[in-house]
Amino acid sequence: MKFNSVALTLATAGSLVAAQHNHPHRHHHKRTVDSQVVTDNGNTVIQYELNGKQVTAEYVCQGIRENKLKYADGQPAVDPCQSSSAVSSSSSPSSTPAATPTEVPTEAPTEAPGEFVETSLSASSASSSSAIATSSPAASSSASPKSSSSGGKGVDSDFPDGELDCGTFPSDYGAISLDYLGLGGWSGIQYVTLADKVVSDIVTAVTGDKCRSGAMCSYACPAGYQKSQWPITQGSTGQSVGGLECKNGKLYLTNPSLSKKLCIEGVGGVHAENKLGEEIAICRTDYPGTEAETIPLALGDNELQPLTCPNGATYFKWQGKITSAQYYVNPRGTSTKEGCQWGDGSKPVGNWAPINLGVGENNGKWLSIFQNSPTTSEKLDFNIKIQGDNLGGSCKYENGKFTSESGTNDSGCTVSVVSGDATFVFY
Template sequence: MKLLFLAASVVIAASVNAQPHVHRHRHLRRAAVKRDLLTETVYEPGPVATITVFLLNGQQISEDEVNQGIKNGTLVWGDDGNLSTSAAATPTPAPVPSSSKAEEQAPASDTSKAAVPSTAAPSTAAIQVKAQATSVQAAASSSSSQGPSQTSEPQPSQSSTPSSHSESIDGIDREFPSGQYNCDSIPDGFGAMPVGDAGLGGWIGIQAPQADTAAGYDDITTVPQGSCPGGRCCQPGSFCSYSCPNGYLKSSWPAKQGATGQSVGGLYCNSDGFLELADGAVAKTLCVKGTDKVTIKVQNNLSVNQSICRTDYPGTESETVPVTTQPGESVELACPDNSKYYQWQGKPTSAQYYVNNKGVPEKDACQWGDGSKPVGNWAAVNLGVGYDAKSQKAYLSLAPNAPTNPDAKLDFNIEFKADDMSNQCKYSNGQYLSGSNYDQPQKDGCTISLGLGTLTIILSDQ
């Protein structure tokens, strides 16, 4: 689920996740476009009384999204002909933004809540909606929300507590001993951060491939969020994803990925019920620091708390990695070095963040939304961050959350500040601005590169 944009040297891939939303990650430097930018479409065959639309969880999505979701296993056609999410499959990857629309996530023991592997379906099938019909229910949900409201976001809360990700973590550099910790909970003392809001016993995403083929994992089931807040979601045969402290990224994912381009990530729960670093892990520790070439920070100059949420990538690609700041607080953002971190089909990737309105509680900001409010995957702005080893520059971008919620606007301003920036980039009063005097409005967002030093992302009231 993704799509932002970065400099010309950055490329992105988009995917449909197990929700009616498209994330965006970017593959840096001349990587091929994984798929085109999706646009919402209503098909009108002519002046007749029938319009073909696709509805999922009460939300209209495009045929491209349907086709891609069926292809990668995140959507299925039910026996009743209704379209539903396969909480079973994972989304395809994607990285940081480019201002030219270039390219950049065993079922649970409670099988009643684990999704079933998706099955093939005609890619051209559609839900036929008569002009007189008032609604079409999606099989996966009884939700009838028709889109995000620009005025229904949560009210700012002065009492929201800061994310524990801001705390220093003991054991961050300690090697993880595979096969010694059971899968019931996230191992303590190695830097990994439990996230309770996902309702997965501290994990941020759990994927269980049902098929292991020469081309990769297939029929990948995903444990639905909220299935087991007390734990025991991570079952043998699953990849269980976890969060790391601010400035750090998880190190573990399998060398073999999804057969149709899905990303898979996390610790592996072996047949004996013990956790192992996956065979594609880039370190012996659970967490790795972002690039040491530059430092990216967020400075909260707002009057209330604010949450920026990173996607679980590789993995479920849900925006479940929280970075929450309090007024006056400054924290580091993880900036992956594309020569040392996850590569999607041989192409380098970067990190994508969702920027929520101020005052939105972390538990709402860093979870899947239903479209009724501009929060979570419906947040107004995407932030792309990555370091390109070839050009020896970091790239950062701000962009609308399109096509999911392109008209949403933040209730505060964002500005990049650094000594060695290639350009100016600012979000002010709903506009993306570049140019030396911020005199160049950019409809699709703005991107900068950074050679050395520290870049601060300043959040300020309008």
């Protein structure tokens, strides 16, 4: 799938300039922004650039709100706080290639898939309700991971629909509070506007904002689990929306037919193992939702933890296409507090982290290791390999290079899991 591109450049409370880009980037910085339209085949993608580096619409929106950024002379009057393209602050704020789905074929591809896995499944139709329509796929059956997850008190308890105040974070029902984000524990908040049965506008909350009426309030789950709630009604130009709905001051489920529990397991059988001698920070994108890499996993030395592999048949579909989970791997010495939120580009952490992991299920499980490109060409300061009971090929990242059955490259590699379990080993 191809997208038209509008490239915008940023500057610190100064200006925004213009430069053409061949690929949709996703980044952060502060100073000046450029713009240019690159016609390709349909949808329009707005890109932002600051000091020669890509930044996200989310970053631009927050910078403009805080009077730290402005457009340079001659730049178009594009509002970064509006969901004006298939890849905007509300659809792909982090370095997640959310609007550029990559098809996973029946054989392992030579390059790693990004956030999305394409299939021929038809898209769900939006409800005509004045409230956000809830989705109704069949309940998923999940396999328990072999390692236990920490936190998540009440993870097996049904959520009391419409009873909790929007100011009450649902930590008694499996959700993990992320206090470091300054959003009342939520992993992301989206203020949505409905029009013509779709979400026509999304404003992503910034530090200090609240879960209030009219908002979709997303949350983190324990290791091995993922959120179960998102509405059928999604963004009009491909933006994703997820979490509980705050309506009339109360929190409501948006996907009760999938589960009345806030956190569910995936298909199981995928883990991460740390052999580095120190804790590392792995961050999953909050998807569907803000798509920022805010879902933390602190992986201790000599520790094995489950990663969530979404059930391709029952988990979130992007325009009818199966989606996968994407994780950001931060360098040594990075805490989850620092690595699992927006970075400013001064360090290779957060959305600037060097390496992504892809985990998805579509007629079997598919695991990938790939460069966080075009966001950064930075190399990770340790190695990663995929080990398993029965893999369809090999894939490792070692000394800054990706190696698979087809050779060595700078972009990434993917393997299928033929049977049994598989593990990303950090060494």
